[in-house]
Amino acid sequence: MINIKIDSRKVKEGDTFVALKGNTVDGHDFIAKAIENGATKVVAEKEVPCSVELEIVSDTNKWLADYVSETYSKEVNEMNLIGVTGTNGKTTTAYLTYQLLNKLGSKTAYIGTIGFYLPEEDFIEIPNTTPNILDLYELLLTAKEKGCKNVMMEVSSHALHQSRVKGLNYKVAAFTNLTQDHLDYHVTMENYLEAKKLILNQLDGTMIVNADDPYGESWVSSYDNTKTYGLNGDDYKVLSYVDTEHGTKIKFVFEGKEYEVETNLRSTFNVYNYITCLSLVNSLGYSVEDILSVTPDIYPPKGRCEQIKVKGGEAVVDYAHTPDAVEKIVKAFSENKKGRVITIVGCGGDRDPKKRPIMGRIAAENSDYVIFTSDNPRTEDPEMIMKDILVGVSTDNYDVELDRRKAIVKALNLMNDNDVVLILGKGHEDYQILGHEKVHLDDAEEVRKYIENHK
DSSP: OOOEESSGGGOOTTOEEEOOBOSSOBGGGGHHHHHHTTOSEEEESSOOOOSSEEEEOSOHHHHHHHHHHHHHHHHHTTSEEEEEESSSSHHHHHHHHHHHHHHTTOOEEEEETTEEEOTTSOOBOOSSSSOOHHHHHHHHHHHHHTTOSEEEEEOOHHHHHTTTTTTOOEEEEEEOOOOSOOHHHHOSHHHHHHHHHGGGGGEEEEEEEETTSTTHHHHHHHOSSEEEEETTOSSEEEEEEEEOSSSEEEEEEETTEEEEEEESOOSHHHHHHHHHHHHHHHHTTOOHHHHHHHGGGOOOOTTSSEEEEETTEEEEEEOOOSHHHHHHHHHHHHHTOSSOEEEEEOOOTTSOTTHHHHHHHHHHHHSSEEEEOOSOOBTSOHHHHHHHHHTTOOSSOEEEOOSHHHHHHHHHHHOOTTOEEEEESOTTOOEEEETTEEEEOOHHHHHHHHHHHTO
């Protein structure tokens, strides 16, 4: 579709190959391979032996962002681009919005952590919450070609800071919350916030803001056209919510009228995810009444508070991998528990180490029992990651099992009637990263294997 490539293996006859310098790989090392595969032009940052047209630029990443955005932004901006940014809740909010708009008859695509979704088609996995600008524009052009009126996007702080969404104009966007994460990249919370707020420079319409988040006021004061939601929301004011067996009943007020809705999502954080989604869709022009009419037909994505009946209790698989997300889900299930809450959690390697002892403390203090295990250790020693986690733990209600499969089995063996086992950190992911290698591991699949083996 776009005859530009940044991966030499994907080059076809007539393509232009752009040599990007990454953290671990330098595209300049693959110029010869790109030419062998049919590249007729190379864009590079230095003189290299080259048998085709060579354009030398000071920054190939900038060249790529400029070229792609200038060439294709007008076409993709003919669709309604909807963005959601924040630390937690992006995926569920975006996936619910994707479903709602399609249920309302407005064909919509989704781009985010769990992949690229088009209605009635197989999803495509993507490597990042927000892909590189070339892949992102390819997906957007595909959505337009398939007849989509809207694209619902998760927009990460990395993508905003690195200009991966350059040239995109959002019709409406939302801020969910800001809690500690990605400080290995942003260093400070202030930098992290400012990276998120870059989306305001690309927003043509309403910014939906969580009024209950400590950083909410910063968004309101930075942009004229805002609407707020939450218990303290001015526009979508939540009055109350209560868990049911399968979801949550929510009462809220909009434009002076009180509404009640029952969703298929449990826990307090999903109240916020749903109201964010409702606010986005309403701001696109759909009535609250129409939105409520299709709410019974929407469900959380895989690995987001995914509940599986086990013995006389349940296992819950969730992507919670930040201190705030872990605290919210553990407290949500603890507040309504009939038995014990047993939590399985770990921390990823090569990522913000400062959050590890915080997550350890939160899990131990709010659970009846914890099994600390490996998440994606990547190139770090799992035992060293575990030492960091345990620095924050002052209780004795825990065990350590670095083998994640064994940790899941151990927790399920401990279950009694009405107990809940929270398996946190990986959610939809069906792999574990050990060193530089991905090996198959799916938390929900492991639970179902356990059930099958213990019939």
